[in-house]
Amino acid sequence: MTSRRHFLAGACALLAAPRITFAQAPTSRRFIFILQRGAADGLNTVIPYADPAYAALRGELAIGPDATSKLDGTFALHPSLAELKSLYDAGQATFFHAVASPYRERSHFDGQNVLETGGKAPYALKDGWMNRLLASLSRRGREGIAFSPTVPMAMRGALEVSSYAPSSLPHANEDLMLRIEQLYGQDPQLHALWSAAREARAMAGGLDAQARQNPQETGRMAASFLARADGPRIAMIETNGWDTHSGQNGRLANQLRNLDSMVAGLRQGMGPAWDQTVILVATEFGRTAAANGTGGTDHGTGAAAMLLGGAVKGGRVVADWPGLGPSDLLEGRDLRPTLGLDSLIVQACAEAFKADPGRMAKVLFPDSKPGKPLDRLLQS
Numbered sequence: 001m002t003s004r005r006h007f008l009a010g011a012c013a014l015l016a017a018p019r020i021t022f023a024q025a026p027t028s029r030r031f032i033f034i035l036q037r038g039a040a041d042g043l044n045t046v047i048p049y050a051d052p053a054y055a056a057l058r059g060e061l062a063i064g065p066d067a068t069s070k071l072d073g074t075f076a077l078h079p080s081l082a083e084l085k086s087l088y089d090a091g092q093a094t095f096f097h098a099v100a101s102p103y104r105e106r107s108h109f110d111g112q113n114v115l116e117t118g119g120k121a122p123y124a125l126k127d128g129w130m131n132r133l134l135a136s137l138s139r140r141g142r143e144g145i146a147f148s149p150t151v152p153m154a155m156r157g158a159l160e161v162s163s164y165a166p167s168s169l170p171h172a173n174e175d176l177m178l179r180i181e182q183l184y185g186q187d188p189q190l191h192a193l194w195s196a197a198r199e200a201r202a203m204a205g206g207l208d209a210q211a212r213q214n215p216q217e218t219g220r221m222a223a224s225f226l227a228r229a230d231g232p233r234i235a236m237i238e239t240n241g242w243d244t245h246s247g248q249n250g251r252l253a254n255q256l257r258n259l260d261s262m263v264a265g266l267r268q269g270m271g272p273a274w275d276q277t278v279i280l281v282a283t284e285f286g287r288t289a290a291a292n293g294t295g296g297t298d299h300g301t302g303a304a305a306m307l308l309g310g311a312v313k314g315g316r317v318v319a320d321w322p323g324l325g326p327s328d329l330l331e332g333r334d335l336r337p338t339l340g341l342d343s344l345i346v347q348a349c350a351e352a353f354k355a356d357p358g359r360m361a362k363v364l365f366p367d368s369k370p371g372k373p374l375d376r377l378l379q380s
Contacts, residue, residue, distance in 0.1 A: 301336070307377060
């Protein structure tokens, strides 16, 4: 017999899911933004092993070239990023170094707000650049989704955007589902919500339980939405835990392994749509060039970013490398940024959606000055 408690739990689990209804998007390209919340350490992600100051600055945190996956004569990937190295070798990954948003302080909250809103200063803009991107491509909305318990700032704005996160509640059996269906059948509002929630659960492909525990299944679950012909074309995935003030080597290795697994799941789940997929991975700011006294690094400035996917013109490391010598560092402590993250985002979005870069810049980052164009980022 189904208890009232289990009945209500099953109802709440589905009604808490978003209202997922997508119009046919005007493009076959998929654009996914993966945010590394907490200031990911770019210097031990895309490692400048050939810089003579790297090993001395990092001390015990330094990763020697023999332990890495070399990309070229200057840079190497952290050994946890096996999937990303395979994508690089296949020409489907480009890594960018010494990258930063316009923000130059060291508050996570303010830095994330600048990155997500596209403003020059914290809280100067009230909506997110991804919501403005959606609005510039289509007035229909329903083409964006955040894989997050709530809609992140980057996707908030005039257009309604859905969010979806795996439920921690147990799956209800089909008898319970039928009873709820009958209960809500005569209520126009609740019946519509219930039907949309069931559709969202079906879109997730039954991967909710695995996705809560396994980053690869998180990627596959996200792909089950994005690969659909009538599914969303723009998505955001949040990752947390990148603030490595202590015990960095083990923690960063685990974080990067999870990111690598998530990307592998996305690639596997996208199927043929992978060839039309662009994934941008970025963080709010980098970490100090030198290790601190607790086996970690503190809040810095310059960081690393990535473009991944079958639509990427990859196999490259893009860096106007400033060096890590004492006179090269920003304020004597940080990797000096030489590439604006906003410029990278604008060009990637303009190429992905065949839009004019100047117009795209005004939409996404209205207060920023245009940066120097990069060589082509995506396949034609």
